[in-house]
Amino acid sequence: MRHDAGNTLPTIKTMLKQDIFLCNLDDLDEQESIELSIEQRPLFAVRLNDNLYAYWNNCPHIGVPLNWMPGKFLDLDKAFIQCSSHGAIFGIDTGKCVAGPCVGDHLSRVELKQKDNNFYVAADQHLPSPPINLRAQALADLEDN
Ligand code: FES
Numbered sequence: 001m002r003h004d005a006g007n008t009l010p011t012i013k014t015m016l017k018q019d020i021f022l023c024n025l026d027d028l029d030e031q032e033s034i035e036l037s038i039e040q041r042p043l044f045a046v047r048l049n050d051n052l053y054a055y056w057n058n059c060p061h062i063g064v065p066l067n068w069m070p071g072k073f074l075d076l077d078k079a080f081i082q083c084s085s086h087g088a089i090f091g092i093d094t095g096k097c098v099a100g101p102c103v104g105d106h107l108s109r110v111e112l113k114q115k116d117n118n119f120y121v122a123a124d125q126h127l128p129s130p131p132i133n134l135r136a137q138a139l140a141d142l143e144d145n
Contacts, residue, residue, distance in 0.1 A: 019120040031078040054110035
């Protein structure tokens with residue numbers, strides 16, 4: 001599941017000024033994820049044990065998005081978050097890298113607010129830098145040559 005809140009918001013520089021609806025917990029099955037983009041900053045959340053864990057979609061290894069397909073953030077067993085670039089795996093509930101090139105690092109957690117079964121990206125948190133777009137960089141390099 002994926003949606004983009006960037007077009008409905010006032011310009012946000014570095015601080016999120018309002019809560020943004022993410023999903024109702026009932027919208028997701030266990031170990032299913034949802035994506036959202038806020039001002040070109042993608043994030044995702046995974047339902048686990050009737051809770052929701054959300055992270056900015058930047059791998060701590062080199063700062064690229066973790067997934068190569070929409071909504072695909074987990075390993076085959078759906079036990080860990082897995083980066084599609086070099087295979088790092090992260091705890092769903094902790095965001096800690098437990099294997100791979102950035103072992104010991106953490107995904108950046110997105111602060112959520114819960115009202116009944118509805119989850120919101122909480123206001124008053126800093127937005128990270130947008131992830132590195134390697135494809136756009138490669139195309140720009142080609143144009144320069
Ligand atoms: S970019 Fe994620 S493991 Fe390398």
